Amino acid sequence: MMKTLNDLFILENMKECNVLAGHRGLTRNVQSVNISDTPDVIQFLDKNHLLLTTGYAFQDDPQEMCEVIREMHTLNCAGMIIKINRFLKQLPEKVKLLADDLAFPIIDLPTNQTLGNLSRHILNYLNDHEAEQLYYALHVQKEFSDMMIKGHSLNSLVEQLGHFLQRPTLLLNHRGEKIAQSHDFRMDSMKLAEPEIIKKIKDDLDTAREGGTFAIPSRDSQSITTFPVKTKRQYPSMLVIMDALTLPYPSSQMAIEQAGNVISFTLIKEQSIEENSRLLKNNFFADLIEMRIHAEEEILSRANYYGLKADMESICIVCAIDAAGDSYETLQLYEKKIGELHHNIYDQLEDEIINGNMEATLFTKEKYFVMILQFPNYTEAEIDNVTKFIERAQRNIEGDYSVSFGISNPIQSVTDVSTAYKEAVEAIMNGYDLKMTGFINFYKAREIKELLNTLPRKDLKALYENTLKSLAYPKAKEDVELVKTIEVYLNSQCEISDTSRMLYIHRNTVKYRVKKTEELLNCSFRDPADSLKVRVALVIGSILEEDEQVRTAN
Template sequence: MKTVNDLFILEGMREAVVLAGHRGLTRNVQFVNISDTPDAINFLAENFLLLSTGYAFKDNTQEFCELIKQMNDLNCSGIVIKINRFFHQLPTEVKLLADNLAFPIIDLPTAHTLGEVSRHILNYLNDHEAEQLYYALHVQKEFSDMLIKGYSLSALLEQLGHLLARPCLLLNHRGEEIAQSHHFIKESMKQVKEEVIEKVKEDLPLAREGTTFTIPSRELESVTTFSVHTKRQYPSMLVIFDSLTLPYPSSQMAIEQAGNVISFTIVKEQAIEENARLLKNNFFADLIEMKIQSDEEILSRSNYYGLQKNMENVCIVCTIDTKGEEYESLQLYEKKIGELHNTVYDQIEDEIINEGVTATLFTKGKYFAMVVQFQKYGDEQVNIITQFLEKIQTNFNGDFTLSFGVSHSVPSLKEIPTIYQEAVEAITQGYEQKLNGFIKYYKTRDLEELLKALPRKDIKALYENTLKSLAFPKTKEDIELIKTIQVYLDSQCEISETSRKLFVHRNTVKYRIAKAEEVLNCSLRDPADSLRIRVALVIGAILNEDENVVNH
């Protein structure tokens, strides 16, 4: 952008004299306006240069000063005025104010009309912008040709560094290097690059938006980041050294055009990456559905995707909690759901890399599945997993929460189908308990949990058929029989132990057991009969629990 000082090379401005505000000649000029009305300020904005005869203020110095203050507040460029037309000399108050504000006031000779000078200035400004635009289009064409020919990101960065004569870096959304210009090959630039990356990582959100900063080894040289948007939630970053002093005709527009082509190249590479991800997920689906039978094939394909043999394997599944109207409305838009899943995948992948966890990430339907590997698995590793998953939940940026199911560990890659099912069952149990944003470790369901999952009419029929008249004891004698059976079975059918626990004589226990076996038509010492009765007693406790809930 041109400054007021640059205008003095133009026809009509060569003989102009600066009357006040010399320090403000570095102000930028982008637009020109001609006005002799008292309300000229209403038609001005930042970087506007006002051309005027001063007629509106010839008898009112105070209003002239007020206009200067208002123009200065708007960051206008200055005033070009024909001082001899109505003033003959600049009022002292106006001169002092303009000098104090560093606001240029320039006297235009009467031989030149305001319209003529305005045309020269506008042509000069527009020609400059046209040249910048032409150069930017030239850059875009050059880079587009490279894109069509399949040049790599490294080649694009090398070309950009050559065009701008500036060191250039391309970083991903995590602040990691993707490509660099030739400037960083020098040994002296390696520390510079490390300082830049460290500075970017200090405030990634700001760097992704675009910012300018300095680094210790180059305090006199600015470093600027530019957003490079892709299909991902967070943009990559183009880093250019000293871009604020780029020589003409290099411009921000040229950088933007190069950035667009770099963006397209990254999107193309992301599409290739997504295809590779699809192949990886297909392998995982084949593995957990046991479509791969050969141990050698399981080992070789697992190793290709980063899974090693002779390790303890733990499966973690993750899903987005489906709660609230916002998620329900999202389900109507397949594209938005796809973007949401890509965002979650990227963020989980980021955390795996940032935390240095040995894990391979897959997707299966609505689930994100991680196979995490350890040399050994114990309480310490459980704590590592818990802290890792809690960090993912904390750092997850979105309107939704994430839940996790974690399996037991297994030593063989062939057993991954088992631990995947365990992890899915763990997360399912969490949702059955109406939880959200949880971490649930798999545990084997006990007999009572399994029975509770069965239809009540079925377990009630089993209960009644097994315990017969003792199923719903009414008399004191029946209640004592049921209690004796329970204690007797819990005491491993030991008469003495049962007698001690019930505080009754051994003969009383013998009598009750004989009576119970007669009523139930079975032997409590027979393993099969004993198992059926144990199960029936558990069912009885479940039915009683249901009845208590109803009554309350």
């Protein structure tokens, strides 16, 4: 598609040029460029040619200049770019009137620019747009690479990009939080616009992370455009550039990408430093729960350094990726992939803590992600908040792999974190003992009913029936007595005397019923796994019975 004179004004070299006459002709097509200062220049011009001149041939002869303009108009030339201040000092009035009448553009080129340089840029633009983009992008890459090698900060890099583009520029992290900005955002008007810009990004993070354009109503419908900057995190950071859609050539997207690559390397370097700090933090947590730090003063001091306050109640939450199915087993063969997955989940849990406004510190211990949440008082309301927080985190994290959570009882001092951690691990292991996945389990045993209530009824019925077999729905008096006896027996920690006393039956009757039930269910109540399975089945029985009562009542 042929370019017009108007199109040339996106070139950097044309930015300071002024149209002196013939404005209506700026839609004329431009196909080639000629440079000449001779009176017979018309012999070398043709249709859609643009003449670049110093005006030397016309400095004492405005009439000759008018004749050349008429002849160029007849040939349908594009127009004339002239260095007015070089020889003419100003455009003669009769020349201006003629150019306006013919809609023949005459454009003034500042004296600090050379005709040759302008000609080269115009011809590159007309004939090889991509080559000029590449040249500029490589120039930008060199500038930014030199800055990175010299250890310039992210703010310096973003400031330099804003300078290159002559556009206000922001760098946001994957959550839409500001990391760095160009100096434009220190101006009062941009300070007011900044919250609106960031809100636009946060309201549609998915689009912003992929690269999108958003209107900013308070800025006379100006737009911002986001460019993803990849890092070691699952989601990219974002460069936000004001009015990127109107960037002058050759400030192209290719140049932005080159600058973005250098910013990306700098972010990755900073993340590596952050990972080293994370390792030190995890070493402290391992020392804490394995009781390798004995002095209370040292525990409180180091805990405070990592954000754990001494005067608050705390709970421990452990999170693990569920090891279920062939896909996970396959994944285990590739340590790099499992490492990336752990990094991603760590980052997502960190995001959830920030987004949920939780007072929490995140650690890792072997396969577990560990969160220590702190509260002035751990009330029932706080338990509800924690449950909602974990449910939301679970929904947001789960993709190809499910995750489960175990939650401890509250502790009064960070010196007891070891106890809380053990409780949280026991809570999650109890869920895994039941072959469950994607669950949330509180340490308190009484809450196993709440845990089971979250599972699909068809799964509960299947577990209930497979465990209790013929005793699943007892109708005969003998079967009802067997189920009742086993329930009391298990709740009495398998003590025959206690069971006998509570049911008002003889010890031998208890023994007989226990033995008969073990034969029917093909299990041993002295086996912890069998005992736990039957206990859970009995709890499921009470849930199914409550469901039936609700249906009957309705």
